[in-house]
Amino acid sequence: MPPPPPPPPRPAETPQPAESVLAEAEKRASFEREALTHLDSLYRVALRLTGNAAEADDLVQETMLKAYRAWHQFEKGSNAKGWLLTILRHAFINEYRRRIRHPETVDLDAIEPFSVFADVQDEDPQGTFFDRIVDDEVLRAIDQLPEQFRETVVLSDVEGLSYDEIARILEVPVGTVKSRLFRARRMLQGKLYDYAVGMGYIKGTPK
Amino acid sequence: MNCRECTEHLYEYLDRELTSDVEQEIRQHLADCPPCGEHFDFEKLFLDFLRARCRAHGAPPELKRKILRDLFGA
Ligand SMILES: [Zn+2]
Numbered sequence: 001m002p003p004p005p006p007p008p009p010r011p012a013e014t015p016q017p018a019e020s021v022l023a024e025a026e027k028r029a030s031f032e033r034e035a036l037t038h039l040d041s042l043y044r045v046a047l048r049l050t051g052n053a054a055e056a057d058d059l060v061q062e063t064m065l066k067a068y069r070a071w072h073q074f075e076k077g078s079n080a081k082g083w084l085l086t087i088l089r090h091a092f093i094n095e096y097r098r099r100i101r102h103p104e105t106v107d108l109d110a111i112e113p114f115s116v117f118a119d120v121q122d123e124d125p126q127g128t129f130f131d132r133i134v135d136d137e138v139l140r141a142i143d144q145l146p147e148q149f150r151e152t153v154v155l156s157d158v159e160g161l162s163y164d165e166i167a168r169i170l171e172v173p174v175g176t177v178k179s180r181l182f183r184a185r186r187m188l189q190g191k192l193y194d195y196a197v198g199m200g201y202i203k204g205t206p207k
Numbered sequence: 208m209n210c211r212e213c214t215e216h217l218y219e220y221l222d223r224e225l226t227s228d229v230e231q232e233i234r235q236h237l238a239d240c241p242p243c244g245e246h247f248d249f250e251k252l253f254l255d256f257l258r259a260r261c262r263a264h265g266a267p268p269e270l271k272r273k274i275l276r277d278l279f280g281a
Binding site: 028031036039040042043044047053057060061064065068117120121125126127130131133134135138139142154156157158160162163178181182185188189 | 222224249253254256260261262263266273
């Protein structure tokens with residue numbers, strides 16, 4: 001019996017070999033799963049850093065593009081949110097900050113933190129006046145903080161990161177995170193207290 | 208632990224950044240010292256308020272579409 005004829009030659013391969021199509025699909029799936037899920041966080045941080053929705057859009061888009069190109073360098077399963085925020089912050093510092101806001105020249109350590117509690121403990125120790133302050137007013141107060149305070153408070157109170165994660169993203173010692181957070185929160189409290197006094201939510205005296 | 212030492216750890220305590228030993232000492236001081244207890248309650252309330260006011264907002268849906276188009280061309 002003669003051997004069966006050899007199979008006909010396969011049609012020419014598609015331009016991309018099957019493995020690389022598969023790798024691309026896997027890359028996309030893992031990026032969507034691990035990186036794009038943090039889009040809301042990135043946007044909130046970008047918005048507070050740039051202070052403007054259009055710039056925040058651009059900054060986040062650019063961050064995602066850079067992150068996707070560098071995705072092979074990301075250690076899968078490690079902290080993607082921290083990794084993305086680091087990319088975002090570098091992009092902000094390199095390309096946006098000079099254009100949008102001027103870096104502060106004030107000596108932040110010279111700012112004496114005061115305690116709102118000392119002022120309200122007789123009239124409103126439970127701080128119920130805070131409840132009357134709306135979102136926009138709080139965001140405005142954050143936007144008025146010096147940049148180093150603003151970024152620290154946003155990473156901690158808006159995004160819920162640990163001191164260690166914040167220190168890594170901001171590239172400062174943990175002790176610096178602690179002291180900035182302390183001053184930033186007290187300063188924010190002071191601003192919101194002044195606002196509440198101005199609105200008549202609480203008697204007090206503006207600082 | 209005295210009041211000053213306790214207050215120095217205020218935010219680290221509220222942020223759960225302390226070792227369990229120190230955390231325990233503070234909890235003890237707060238239980239024994241009503242003024243510090245009140246102060247810590249106030250600060251805790253402030254942080255809860257701050258977080259509730261700031262975490263509500265997310266990225267606009269159009270931004271996600273733009274990014275998907277940028278990255279995957281679809
Ligand atoms: Zn005390």
